[in-house]
Amino acid sequence: MLLAQNDDVALPKLSFGMLNLIFGRSKSVTINEADPSYKCIYLGNVITPWAKNIESAANTLWNNHVRRQVSTQMKVSLTRQGIKAWTEQHGLTEYWASRITFCAVSPQQPSMFCWVYRHETTRNLKQELRCHAVLCSKASQMEDQLQQRLCEALQEFRREKIAAQRARLLTGHTNARRQMLSTGTSNYRRPRVLKLDSIEETIEATPEDDNDNVSQESGYASVSI
Template sequence: MPLIGSSTSAAHFFTLPFRRKKQRYTINQPEETYNVIYLGNVLTVMARGENCYEKPLSLIWKAYCSRNRSDLAMQLEITRSGLKAETKQQGLTEYWAHRVTFSAAPPQYPKVFCWIYKHDGKRLKPELRCHAVLCKKSTEPAIIHHRLQDFLHAALQEYKREKLAAQNARLTGSAGCPRRKLLLQTGSLNFRPPVSRSRSAPRLGSIDEEQEDDEVSDTESVCYRAAPDRPSNGSYCGSDQSPNESLSGMNL
């Protein structure tokens, strides 16, 4: 019996350093998605503060309790760039991080999560709107609120860090960061949308081929060639008649 025990311990001793266990590391956590009911939105004046959501949220809740139509189901996704809300009627709506001014999980409404967002109104005039959703569990609003605040804070800090690095590189006159490091920088993209997805992006129009053909034909026509110098004061184009004959022919 001792021999058997010693042999098993020796085998375990010699094979232990060479064993490799598969380990998994999660670099980026998967984005959380919640099935909620969209309550609505109203205009508000205060962008942030302790009691900035009480009045607009009470109006939203009263309107939701008084209406008789069916609920609007929504999938609310928490991303590093803000919120993504998707419905069957309106499709996908993105709420970017730099426009989310406030979010809360009010204790007066256990299953309600609300946020204040700065929209572009008529003539691109900014307007504040308070949005609210109804979650399935009473613990979900607090989770959404804390998760969103962590993402917003991280995106803002990364955005400031990238802007400061770009400013220092410009002041020192260096060529800037390597391309590999630039590709890994995502703070500015998480905090602000890229130019291609913003409202100020240039619109590409179609090129009409007929216009190009007209320009080529105009340059090849006789009327656009330089006329030879003549002693007469009149000018004419593409005819062998004298100026007097051409003018007399025009007077019918």
């Protein structure tokens, strides 16, 4: 009877917290976060002489928007490479990190996010500064995230440049494998387009041309002076 009573004794119930202490608790770590994207209204761009100031350009863009009332829907993604913008009319437009000189929220309009970009004209290959602006309810969040990503891209670019310079000084040549795996340069700067040199066409002589040359040479040789 005593043995039967001992078998019927119920074991104490373990709570979820006690199970975590006994078996441990798994933690999830995010290695690469997804690039934030925002739905905005593009207000256009204007030429500006200031690389670190947006006040006058932002006022001009806002006045043009109020007068025209033309809105262009744009999806803006903030990455380490810079800004990626999508519109139905123009598709994808990339603004590279090395050419973004400044970004901030307009002091007069808290929902207006602006950035100054150094464009390169196609005619004379001259550079000009243009201020772009979008309307978004999370403009201040866009400013913080873009500044953080631009700072990270610049630090990674400098770190890889210093590492490549040290390796070149020690070994006398660059490491091709390290150069292929490096991402700082590709993230910070726009990849260069290789220029093709002029190719000279060589005309191969056909058998008929060879026969003509032989006949001409034989004709010249048969002439007696």
